[in-house]
Amino acid sequence: LLAGTTAVAVGAASPAQATPETSLRQIVPAPVKVTPRPGVSYSLTANARIQTQPGSPDARKVGEYAAELLRPATGYRLPVSSGVTPRGVTLLLVGADPKVGKEGYQLDVTPWGVVIRARAAAGLFAGVQTLRQLLPAKIEAKTKQSGPWTVPGGSVLDYPRFGHRGAMLDVARHFFSVDEVKRYVDQIAAYKVNYLHLHLADDQGWRIEIKSWPRLATYGGSIEVGGGKGGYYTQEQYKSLVTYAGSRGITVIPEIDMPGHTNAALASYAELNCDGVAPPLYDGTEVGFSSLCIDKPITYRFVDDVLRELAALTPGPFLHIGGDEAHSTTEPDFKTFMDKVLPLVKKHGKLALGWHEFVKTNPATSAVAQYWGTDTEDADVAAAAARGNKVLLSPASKAYLDMKYDENTELGLDWAGYTDVQDAYDWNPGAYLKGVPESAVRGVEAPLWTETLDESSDVEQMAFPRLPAIAELGWSPQSTHDWTDFSKRLAAQGPRWQAAGVNYYASPQVPWG
Ligand code: TNX
Numbered sequence: 121l122l123a124g125t126t127a128v129a130v131g132a133a134s135p136a137q138a139t140p141e142t143s144l145r146q147i148v149p150a151p152v153k154v155t156p157r158p159g160v161s162y163s164l165t166a167n168a169r170i171q172t173q174p175g176s177p178d179a180r181k182v183g184e185y186a187a188e189l190l191r192p193a194t195g196y197r198l199p200v201s202s203g204v205t206p207r208g209v210t211l212l213l214v215g216a217d218p219k220v221g222k223e224g225y226q227l228d229v230t231p232w233g234v235v236i237r238a239r240a241a242a243g244l245f246a247g248v249q250t251l252r253q254l255l256p257a258k259i260e261a262k263t264k265q266s267g268p269w270t271v272p273g274g275s276v277l278d279y280p281r282f283g284h285r286g287a288m289l290d291v292a293r294h295f296f297s298v299d300e301v302k303r304y305v306d307q308i309a310a311y312k313v314n315y316l317h318l319h320l321a322d323d324q325g326w327r328i329e330i331k332s333w334p335r336l337a338t339y340g341g342s343i344e345v346g347g348g349k350g351g352y353y354t355q356e357q358y359k360s361l362v363t364y365a366g367s368r369g370i371t372v373i374p375e376i377d378m379p380g381h382t383n384a385a386l387a388s389y390a391e392l393n394c395d396g397v398a399p400p401l402y403d404g405t406e407v408g409f410s411s412l413c414i415d416k417p418i419t420y421r422f423v424d425d426v427l428r429e430l431a432a433l434t435p436g437p438f439l440h441i442g443g444d445e446a447h448s449t450t451e452p453d454f455k456t457f458m459d460k461v462l463p464l465v466k467k468h469g470k471l472a473l474g475w476h477e478f479v480k481t482n483p484a485t486s487a488v489a490q491y492w493g494t495d496t497e498d499a500d501v502a503a504a505a506a507r508g509n510k511v512l513l514s515p516a517s518k519a520y521l522d523m524k525y526d527e528n529t530e531l532g533l534d535w536a537g538y539t540d541v542q543d544a545y546d547w548n549p550g551a552y553l554k555g556v557p558e559s560a561v562r563g564v565e566a567p568l569w570t571e572t573l574d575e576s577s578d579v580e581q582m583a584f585p586r587l588p589a590i591a592e593l594g595w596s597p598q599s600t601h602d603w604t605d606f607s608k609r610l611a612a613q614g615p616r617w618q619a620a621g622v623n624y625y626a627s628p629q630v631p632w633g
Contacts, residue, residue, distance in 0.1 A: 137231065140256075140272040141257070148609050149591055150595075151276045151596070152597055154276050156273070160272075160273025164196070164208075165269075169208045170199070171200075171203035173204075174204065181241065182211055185245070185248065186251070190255075190259065192262050206232055210234070211244045212236070213238060213239065214237070216237040217277065220238060220243055221243075221280075223243055223279060224246065225237060225276075227247050228276075242314070249309065258615075261620070281596060282549070282595075284564070285312060285315065286315035286566070286594075289568050290567070292324055292344075292377075292570075298353065298361050302361065305368050307587075308587060321381070321385065323381055323383035323402045324403060324405075325343065325352075327351070327353060332425040336426075339401075345404070345405055348574070378442050379412040383401075391418055392413060392419060394416065408447030411449040412449075412457070414456055419457075427470075434470065437470060440472075440490075441458075441472055444477055458481040466484075471486050483504075485507055491556075492520075493515060494517045494537070498553060501556060503555075511553065511561055511562060512562045515547070521582045521586055522572070525538060531582060533571065533572065539586070541586055541589055541629050542607075544586040544589040546603060549563070566587050580623040584624035588610060607629065611632050611633060612633075614633070
């Protein structure tokens with residue numbers, strides 16, 4: 121026994137079994153396999169420690185993260201040390217079933233503690249998210265609460281269906297500060313989302329400092345929809361965001377939308393316009409009126425510079441080049457543009473992601489198409505999938521978190537229809553688009569466009585409870601897909617959001633307690 125732990129001698133009677141407030145079956149997203157042990161539970165106590173895999177700094181970091189999650193509400197010290205004793209909370213990188221892969225984990229709750237086993241830190245992180253949901257809801261409170269902190273006994277075996285489970289935040293239409301984005305990162309990480317796509321530039325604003333073209337941010341970032349003051353991230357701030365997301369198991373995908381959705385850039389540099397005249401800044405919500413100048417060489421020097429600086433800020437594999445709604449660019453020009461820009465992404469060592477329209481230009485098969493249509497059929501996307509391109513699914517009528525829930529929703533838009541939680545949940549990404557089989561699907565992403573959203577509470581109202589629905593479609597096996605069961609598990613999240621101060625929409629479709 122380690123000095124300082126509760127001395128429970130081997131062979132001694134088990135600690136008293138408290139009745140847990142939660143069930144092993146209420147986890148969102150649903151795990152692959154759950155095996156409850158009725159009558160068994162573990163209670164986290166004041167002298168508990170968090171032990172992590174000896175010799176692994178990555179496991180240690182997850183342990184520190186777990187401690188930060190659990191300290192405020194419990195008020196316990198929860199020291200983190202390396203060790204393997206199955207007491208308290210133990211995070212191990214040995215002994216996991218190979219099936220769990222890089223992101224999966226096994227979690228075992230005995231009377232003496234919780235052991236999480238994984239093959240990589242990402243799996244330990246996912247296991248910690250599960251543990252969090254097994255503790256009473258008030259664990260999410262930021263101030264000290266009274267226990268007991270009881271976890272139901274049993275085991276979980278879990279790993280994701282798709283390797284890409286994403287959320288997008290549009291920081292261009294309305295600017296969101298680094299702290300606001302970090303807040304969203306924390307919220308989505310709880311549902312095992314592993315990519316955050318940031319829509320960094322659009323007609324209404326340019327939000328990332330580009331040192332070789334400084335007016336993009338200082339002028340192009342100076343407003344937002346409705347005429348507010350906008351803002352931008354310095355490269356230092358952006359790096360801190362990327363690092364923070366990384367500490368939550370999340371890879372950031374930066375998007376610069378091109379060749380349309382570029383008024384902020386065109387307004388910042390007159391020479392980027394075909395007629396050499398800079399348009400005014402724009403604070404409305406129309407789309408499709410702007411285009412980079414396809415025939416000017418400076419356009420490609422500009423894109424090259426932007427992608428180079430962005431690639432240098434991006435540890436992840438993808439740069440998103442937009443490509444949607446280029447209604448002011450002719451089809452041949454659109455192809456000319458993509459044929460020149462996609463190799464620049466490669467030149468800077470990254471893979472291209474784009475809104476699905478760009479697959480018309482026959483990009484290299486390493487490029488990923490993000491489907492945002494409202495139909496279950498798209499010939500160009502099916503043809504791209506047949507050629508070998510992977511597809512990231514964000515069907516607007518299912519996955520767009522900016523769609524109104526119903527006719528009474530004040531925030532949001534409705535062009536893709538109303539989307540209540542059940543609509544968001546009731547589809548199968550592996551069999552959604554005709555000609556795009558599960559093997560061609562990279563995963564799912566829930567985009568949140570912000571024409572009507574201005575602060576974190578707006579973001580939360582639209583994302584919760586639908587973001588967890590999309591996250592579950594990306595993580596959980598299709599065999600667990602069941603609306604009634606999901607709606608009950610979702611109901612158990614309500615008190616957690618309340619305790620955490622997350623502003624969710626209490627949809628009448630969910631049986632909140
Ligand atoms: C369409 S979806 C857009 C965005 C809007 C969004 C609003 C897509 C790739 N483009 O420019 O913000 O609808 O829902």
